[in-house]
Amino acid sequence: MTTPADLYASHRELLERAIAATAAREYWSAFPESPSKSVYGEDAAPAGERAFTGLLGKQFPVDVPGAVGTVSTERSPYGIELGVSYPKADPLALVAAARATVASWRAVGPEGRAGVAAEILRRINTRIFEMAHAVQHTSGQAFVMAFQAGGAHAQDRALEAIAYALAATTRMPDHSSWSKPQRGGEPLSMAKTGTVVGRGVALVIGCNTFPTWNSYPGLFASLVTGNPVIVKPHPGAVLPLAITVQVCREVLAEAGLHPDIVTLAAEEPGDGIAATLATHPDVRIVDFTGSSEFGDWLEANARQAVVYTEKAGLNTVVLDSTADYRGLLRNLAFSLSLYSGQMCTTPQNLLIPRDGIETDAGRRTPEEFGADLATALDKLLGDPKRAAGTLGAIVNDGVLARLTEAAGSPGVVHPSAAVTDEQFPGATIRTPVVLRLDAADEKTYTREWFGPVSFLITTDSTEHSLRVFTETVRAHGALTALVHSTSPQVLAAAREAALDAGVHLSENLTGGVFVNQTAAFSDLHGTGANPAATASLTDDYFVCGRFFTLQSRHHVAPVAAS
Amino acid sequence: MTTPADLYASHRELLERAIAATAAREYWSAFPESPSKSVYGEDAAPAGERAFTGLLGKQFPVDVPGAVGTVSTERSPYGIELGVSYPKADPLALVAAARATVASWRAVGPEGRAGVAAEILRRINTRIFEMAHAVQHTSGQAFVMAFQAGGAHAQDRALEAIAYALAATTRMPDHSSWSKPQRGGEPLSMAKTGTVVGRGVALVIGCNTFPTWNSYPGLFASLVTGNPVIVKPHPGAVLPLAITVQVCREVLAEAGLHPDIVTLAAEEPGDGIAATLATHPDVRIVDFTGSSEFGDWLEANARQAVVYTEKAGLNTVVLDSTADYRGLLRNLAFSLSLYSGQMCTTPQNLLIPRDGIETDAGRRTPEEFGADLATALDKLLGDPKRAAGTLGAIVNDGVLARLTEAAGSPGVVHPSAAVTDEQFPGATIRTPVVLRLDAADEKTYTREWFGPVSFLITTDSTEHSLRVFTETVRAHGALTALVHSTSPQVLAAAREAALDAGVHLSENLTGGVFVNQTAAFSDLHGTGANPAATASLTDDYFVCGRFFTLQSRHHVAPVAAS
Structure with a gap:
């Protein structure tokens, strides 16, 4: 078994490089955006396409705790027949399954969780061509854009969120010593611990146009800060997130962890399980991308949770x-x-x-x-x-x-x-x-x-x-x-x-940079400072509300006489 | 004139030491807790007492924009006559006055604001004996406790908040260069800026028992992150915060800044201006210490603001x-x-x-x-x-x-x-x-x-x-x-x-550390993880919701042909 600690060790250099990039904000990318053979290999493109077409017309292979039947809700904007079906979620069963994983996921610690998250990303990257087809045929993005925005750039944004979450959860030491001088006596000495505790069950609500790019920051930020995550895709763009959840569960299980730390919540259009999940008392974090109408509703009604929304505006x-x-x-x-x-x-x-x-x-x-x-x-x-x-x-x-x-x-x-x-x-x-x-x-x-x-x-x-x-x-x-x-x-x-x-x-953009594009590790996306979004992707504010640091303290000898 | 940059330069070492202390979480204190002559000087105690008694029975000398008449609401738990009166606040006038300072306070930048805040603290510390009497005769704390909890420890907690706010607002560089390699062409190169922008007008609602200790973290965190602050004391404990606001305004004016960046909101008991202020559309940050009832009300009703509450619980x-x-x-x-x-x-x-x-x-x-x-x-x-x-x-x-x-x-x-x-x-x-x-x-x-x-x-x-x-x-x-x-x-x-x-x-506390005491720079106070408080004093989460980082970007030559 590859433990979370092993995964951290094998991805440590990447994670440290990513943390440095968030601070420098110069150009940096971990996942190549070019779909060329020289980068991803001779067979990557055809193999990815085969993998994608192999999924069509079938039940997608992902376990969902408490699922009740199946749904098949996607329609390709390119007009091809998709016919992929998914287990239909029972929201209460998903919340219960997520809750049951809280203590064990907490015990893994920030580094181990970041190691698991980085390994998930690495595997998603190996499926980038398959993912590009999945994004193209759900969002309508052209193939190269789907490869970049839905593949490499989404993975870079995910790594950025992992880096912020890891940095924020390790900024306070897990052990410290405190020794206060006393007049005419031994110092008062204590040993202290700091433990990162996730806020609770996290919910990510995906959108139709950027199913991965807009969902990954919240998904990975919540994971690394110690929260199990329920991923609720838009009924029109399930496949890219189903692949993502499948990889998450695979990596978690291989690391000896409970796969229900990440689950998929597929629904029929109109079932409204996003609202049910978002207002459940045990759901404490909601990430949402989509319409201002539902985003505003979430901000007003998901009162038991911290709510990160990215809505619409007047660019x-x-x-x-x-x-x-x-x-x-x-x-x-x-x-x-x-x-x-x-x-x-x-x-x-x-x-x-x-x-x-x-x-x-x-x-x-x-x-x-x-x-x-x-x-x-x-x-x-x-x-x-x-x-x-x-x-x-x-x-x-x-x-x-x-x-x-x-x-x-x-x-x-x-x-x-x-x-x-x-x-x-x-x-x-x-x-x-x-x-x-x-x-x-x-x-x-x-x-x-x-x-x-x-x-x-x-x-x-x-x-x-x-x-x-x-x-x-x-x-x-x-x-x-x-x-x-x-x-x-x-x-x-x-x-x-x-x-x-x-x-x-x-x-004065007149060259090869466009106002609608932002670069991970350098450009913030959204600000929080106007009604279009409650936070930036990604900064400290985006990750700090997802966890608490809980301390314990006890004397170490000698205790001064009082 | 001593500019904010000068103040930063003169307090830089202290601020850097404080930031290091928040990371190490070992014992550290900047403000001596002992009221002894060997620390604060021969004359400090009698001079402080004279300063305190000199305030009794008089109008407290602090300007309040738009004030309407005066209030005198305090009663010493020690039974002495106080009779200090304060300008009575008009909440709308205070919000308007605060809003008018936003752009100029933003332009000072994080370091300058931290310099101003540190200078405020230094001056408050020179009035620590006067402050101790003020805290004693409003909260009922015994003198030595008032000196420590209301004086030195409150000042340490304030410095801790300044350190967190300065670190958080300078973690992202204010200028960066981005250069993305292009296949067969010049790189795409951009210069980028990052500007810290406060969330808006901040409100601090003080309590009767710890007027300074519980108010300072929010006050100083909001200030350093770029927000003007309205300080609303409990009607039973105005004096300690009136002195604080007086010092703030003095330092701001001397640094060439608008004193209305910090204002005092005194009221008659039952006027309810805390609710009026907390729900004003321009008030975007609320810090509150006090009853669960009003804290819960604020969390439910001050929807336009981020709300930090410290309420009650079952210890x-x-x-x-x-x-x-x-x-x-x-x-x-x-x-x-x-x-x-x-x-x-x-x-x-x-x-x-x-x-x-x-x-x-x-x-x-x-x-x-x-x-x-x-x-x-x-x-x-x-x-x-x-x-x-x-x-x-x-x-x-x-x-x-x-x-x-x-x-x-x-x-x-x-x-x-x-x-x-x-x-x-x-x-x-x-x-x-x-x-x-x-x-x-x-x-x-x-x-x-x-x-x-x-x-x-x-x-x-x-x-x-x-x-x-x-x-x-x-x-x-x-x-x-x-x-x-x-x-x-x-x-x-x-x-x-x-x-x-x-x-x-x-x-196993059996010596000279007590469960009801926490040490600044080492122990967190509150967690956010249970209903007693929404945040810890002080961690990144406590400061990160108070500001946004706004970027601008433009090409620098050469721009690659597209």
Whole structure:
């Protein structure tokens, strides 16, 4: 048997490197993002695809304590038949099973738990091609994006959470000596212990679009801080998390631990077991990614738990001026198109002054900018094959309905078009729609239009844009913000505005970095400082609420006479 | 002018030493606890007393923005006339004044804020004798205890909070470089900033018994993490916090900062401004010490804020066996008597097996143990002068009413008696009452009897005691727990039980350390893991919810062609 201590020893170097990376915040990655043969080996791609197709149309092999029947709820946005079924969860049985593991998981200690978690990650990484197919056919992400965001980047984010959790749970020593000098006598001397105790049963509620990337930080942070975790996938994206739970249970069992430390909670759409689980008295930690509506409900109702939510917001771009107009357009067009804007980080509101912006190609009015952006989108998405690789597929009918509503509204600057995919003719693929609005149309643009819908909004001035930015983000939240300006004064004002709004700011992105992407170990995702999210992925705040340090103390000889 | 940067420079060594102490958790103290002339100087004691008496019967000199009239609400438990009046707060004016300071306080940065906070502490320490009189005549603590708990130990706890806040807000660098290699091209390079942003206006709600010790951690943690703080004292203990706020404003103004970063919110009893302030949308942090009733209300209603509460609980002693029976009795008698049990850490429930405990003085039945404990109490409190110095005075009528109720109940093992103080004939001083109960009398002992009331509770066995301990503390909370046993198995079981109950454990205290005392930089106070408190004083969790780190990022040349 490979014990947790053995796993810690074998992954110790990686864990220490990861902790150092969280402190330095320079570029670092543990899991290669390139699906090339030179990295993952000659056979990795076909083997991963075989593994994926081998799962289709079958009962997925994962044990679920107290399961009652099966469910099969997924539909590929690429139109292929999935037909994978999963044990249907009984929420009370899952909570009871998780509770029964608490004391033994606590006894493993932080290092052992981090060792187990790192080994889980290593094994998930060996299944990265299989995982990429699973993410592609549940989220609608194009394959390469699914490989990166759903595979390597999700694994990096997981390792980051493990590193934060390990650092936070070992910052206080497990043993210490205390010796207080006494006037005219022996010192008072005590030996003290500090034991990390998890808060209780943890629940992770996954989303449809990023089943792994958005679930891993909470899952691994809760695990390493000593909590058993119930993983509740979105009914539309079960497979990536089922594979994850399968690997978790495998590694736990091999390390001599109870596999029920991680369990899968699959349900029929509408069963509502997320609410049942999240408000159970023994569930003490909830991680959620998804709609503002259910996120707000969880924050209001899961009162017995600490609740980490990542919801929706009004991602904003402030356009003031640029020295690289082509770069700006190219970069922005890609940001709007990537995964059809189905990212919580995709810009929605583009603010531009009424009298236009100064650029290296001359002053551009809002009308001209709209036309130029449409041209840039058409250029980016002109070739159907390349378009499909960038856009991915529309994940579900909710996104399609919003796109249809927006496409039928007045002021269309760039219409949405259907794109046909060669490989998957049944895929639902659409280009983004951009509409023109005025700053007065706040009823429209302060709603969140998750999906490929953006607004080019005319304001009185850049100062007005910054005011709209701060006020709308303070009120409705945002995960990202971008400013384009050549003026140091405007950039300084934009930074102050972003601090007031409580959102991270990207400045003058004209190259290969996009506002909707964040890098593990360097960029925080979300802030906690606006309504879009209660915490950052990942910082100390994200992990510290998941555990307590409990002390014991006793005298060691000599005890001074009193 | 001495800038915040200057203050940081002059206190840097102290701050670094303090941060090191939080990590080592060995004995360390920055502020001497001895009121002797050799430590604080020949004139310190009389000068402090003169300063205190100089405040009596007058308007306390502190500016309060928007104040409306004055209040004078304190009554000395020692029977002397205080007659100090304070500006009466207008809660909305205080919140507005605090909000107006947010951006400038944010701009000072973590080090500057820690420098300001350390300077505040240094000046409070120079007024330690004056503060001790202020704490004595509002809380009823005897002078030496007021000097220590209300003076030096409170200052150590404040420095500990400053150290945690400074460490947590500087763990992520304020500037970093990110450079991602690109296949066949220049790396993608970005410069990134990280800015600490406070959560918003902070509110500290003080208590009657430990106005400084319990308020300082929240006050200083909020300040250093970038939040303006409104200090709302208990109407019965305003003076110690008025002095504190006065010093804060003085130091802030001298450093060129807005004094409204710290304000005083004095009220008439029953005005209820704590509730008004705590639920104001701009108040984003609440620290509270006091009753479970109002603490629970705050947790349920101050939804826009993070709420740190320290409430009440069932502090428990599990008696199994001892090798030092005299030491046990002496130590326990002192713990029950110190400040008349008016500590959130005083033991209330003493659990003893029906067939007694094994001791070095032979087996002692519950009856015998009760008689021996009564004798130990009488011995400790036999001399009125020494008794007064240990007991202090009864803080208010609520405590007196509970004592009277308990004293009239059946099963009295040690009756409460009045003690006369030579120096303050008007003081209300009482010895503790101990009652015998059975494990079945849970209706009585699962209530919290804050004050000098304890129960000797007969159980079936030590195993039963540990079960009662875990179940009652899980349900009702506790701040302390103590076990006496010579059996390694029982001690191990007690540690597991304490981990399950979520409470810190002291073992076999028979010397000069008492279960109701914790040492800054070594012992945590409260855990967060049971209903008595939401957090520990002080750990990372206590400070991390008070701020966010907001990033900005921009390319640095060269930008790779995309």
